[in-house]
Amino acid sequence: MSTTVVQPVPRSFGRMMGRSARDWAPAVAIFVLGIALWEGLVRGLDVQRFLLPAPSEILSTFWDDRDTLVSAGLFTFKEAVGGFLIGSAFAVIVALVLARWRPLGNALMPYAIAANAVPIIAFAPITNNWFGILSPTSKMAIAAVIVFFPVMVNTLRGLTSVRPESVELMRSYAARERDIFRRVRIPNSLPYLFTGLKVATVLAMIGAIVGDYFGGSQDALGIQIRRSAGIFAFDEAWAAIFVASVLGIAFYGAVALAERVVLSWDPSLRGGRE
Amino acid sequence: MNEQAAVVSLKSVTKDFARGGVRALQEIDLEVRPREFVSLIGPSGCGKSTLLRIIGDLVQPTSGDVAVNGKQAHQARLDRDYGIVFQDAVLYDWRTVAKNIALPLEMLDWNRARRSDRVGEMVELVELAGFENHYPWQLSGGMQQRVSIARALSFDPSLLLMDEPFGALDEMTRERMNMELLRIWEESGSTIVFVTHSIAEAVFLSTRVVVLSPRPGRITGIVDIDLPQPRNTDTREQERFFELVTQVRELLRTGDRSGEELPA
Amino acid sequence: MLRRGLVFAAVLAGLWALWEAYRAFGVAVRLTWPFEVNERTMPHIHDMIGQLFEPSRRNGPLLIEVLGKAALFTAKEAAVGFALGAGVGFLIAVALVHSTLLQRGLLPYIVASQTIPILAIAPMVVVWLGGRGLPGWFSVSVIAAYLTFFPVAINALRGLQSADPRAHELMSSYAASRWTVLWKLRVPASLPYLFAAFKIAATACVVGAIIGELPASIQDGLGGAILNFNQYYASSPESLWATNIIAALLGISFFLLIVLTEKLVVRRAPEHFV
Secondary structure (H helix, E strand, C coil): CCCCCCCCCCHHHHHHHCCCHHHHHHHHHHHHHHHHHHHHHHHHCCCCCCCCCCHHHHHHHHHHCHHHHHHHHHHHHHHHHHHHHHHHHHHHHHHHHHHHCHHHHHHHHHHHHHHCCCCHHHHHHHHHHHHCCCCHHHHHHHHHHHHHHHHHHHHHHHHHCCCHHHHHHHHHCCCCHHHHHHHHHHHHHHHHHHHHHHHHHHHHHHHHHHHHHHCCCCCCHHHHHHHHHHCCCHHHHHHHHHHHHHHHHHHHHHHHHHHHHHCCCCHHHCCCCC | CCHHHCCEEEEEEEEEECCCCEEEEEEEEEEECCCCEEEEECCCCCCHHHHHHHHCCCCCCCEEEEEECCEEHHHHHHCCCEEEECCCCCCCCCCCHHHHHHHHHHHCCCCHHHHHHHHHHHHHHCCCCCCCCCCHHHCCHHHHHHHHHHHHHCCCCCEEEEECCCCCCCHHHHHHHHHHHHHHHHHHCCEEEEEECCHHHHHHHCCEEEEECCCCECEEEEEECCCCCCCCHHHHHCHHHHHHHHHHHHHHHHHHHCCCCCCC | CHHHHHHHHHHHHHHHHHHHHHHHHHHHHCCCCCCCCCCCCCCCHHHHHHHCCCECCCCCCEHHHHHHHHHHHHHHHHHHHHHHHHHHHHHHHHHHHCCHHHHHHHHHHHHHHCCCCHHHHHHHHHHHHHHCCCCHHHHHHHHHHHHHHHHHHHHHHHHHCCCCHHHHHHHHHCCCCHHHHHHHHHHHHHHHHHHHHHHHHHHHHHHHHHHHCCCCCCCCCHHHHHHHHHHCCCCCHHHHHHHHHHHHHHHHHHHHHHHHHHHHHCCCCCCCCC
């Protein structure tokens, strides 16, 4: 669920996913097929409907409950976004500090990577005790901590993986550290930062929702899911999951869009010269 | 020879790399006069790139004196007395060609109009008109190197340090770039210190060729290249060219065999 | 070696000092933002560790014994899940690398599958597998497997494709079968990528196991222990903290195990930071 350093998406990934409409056709075909199959199997084989309702049922349940679900979704979404922003902001600041004072950064990097391996979400009961079980702040805090390490490690990687000649070039211009940061390290780190941020959106959503499993406000999506599953109202649970997925994808998409705008110069995002 | 007039003055420069106790350069004495084109040539590992970086104050010598334009190398770097070109173009992916060339000018706090004018001049100089708004990944290797040269010259340094700038290019592009470089050298009136692996390139481009021995690098010999200026494509086919190439080659072989110095 | 040890000690000491300093400051100043600082919200670290050697309940076994058993239980779930997820992920990658059509068709879903908060589906997985007579802990492993399979599949795919095209041409010149190419070229080339994924997966499956235990109402693992001690937080906050420390150590150990295995299996050039 958490990640260590992830390289910026290589060009080959774009190629793997496919660029043109023709490339996406098989995916769309399978989607349609998959939904149809799901619907067909559930109806036809009378699969335990209460476990895995047909898509049509999920959608209709969603529609019926849409007010509660959407408001719960937004409540949780706010927790996720809040945690994402706080965690990422801290992460970037810490990464800048560690890149500036390299010996410190080198010493602490392995610990940051190890800290990333800690099941942070298990600390949810503690933040519940700190901020109150009903307060969105407790889930925001968990989301922030979960987001912090991957973003920090990725950004630090981006700030430091600069070719020696680039730094020599700047030194030949009598540049100070400040200039080297501004003109070389920071622009160089942006692809890495965005890779981290995209991962962070997913982590923040999951952190916010799953944090609720240790207790939370009735207004939150995670509690809705847990409650519905608890009374075997699985269509309601799936409808809530549907909302969570839509919000998650939207969140990820927003960051991906921002990435395209900021990194307009990056050929790997445009499927450039292969 | 008036010492004050020397653009680069190296006296007994020695470089040890502490980590391995490796001596990279031994007692290098060299002077480069204004408007010269001096090539440093030697086998891999002879320290020629290190020597270039010592001139540029990017590496500190273990002992010896380095003066550039009559100042300490350190001061010369702070005063931005030289431009440097690496084997890799080292362009910034997020900047267009124009903005890459303008980088040192931004560092020098030139205003936008002045920067724009100068970039225009440099683009003309390296014959890349029309490509100002391209990104590095859209250019060929040779074109990227031209941007790198334009950038190095953009602030009119009197000295140009070049570390095997054409090493990654194919032979034909390389010969073409050699001609380009000579033209640029003439037009800009700068002094050039040029590191290369290629004997033919060194002889073709230079006024003098400095031959270094394998590690620890010493000056095996210096060959005055008395080929007529300006050089052109015919130069490579003259008899004198081959004689000089042979001379350099022999010096390289001698350095290889015994590591002893021969008179220049 | 000695320096590494010193750095390790320094980092631990630094964190300890930070904790105690903040606590002392917070208690003295009666800090209430971001959360109230007192003996309940921030027990002394030495008390947390000391609690491990107290009985977990009246006349019961020592806390460390209880937690140790729970950690092993969760570790088992996580390990099974890791093996399953990694195996499935790798097989999918092998299938995809041989068929561009499958790639284009399935890859977007593999990516999208990560936006579904799997932990939300946990209750349903538990009921379904429970209905088939499988033990509760296995469904937890399934959840851990789900979280593992994505990074492994994606990275394995990248890794299997990462070999130099010229190396492939060499294989063709030997008229090598696809099977040979797979085992002699693609798989060795993919090892660095696989280990990157394994590091992510190691953490993910520990998290998955702990969280999965919650809806499955499993008492024997760390998830259950966290819930349990959460209930007694008011009387013994140190116990919950101690549990979290053990959980953190479990996550880190899984991660370190992978790092160690990697050092033995893959010999790579050290990474270069400037």
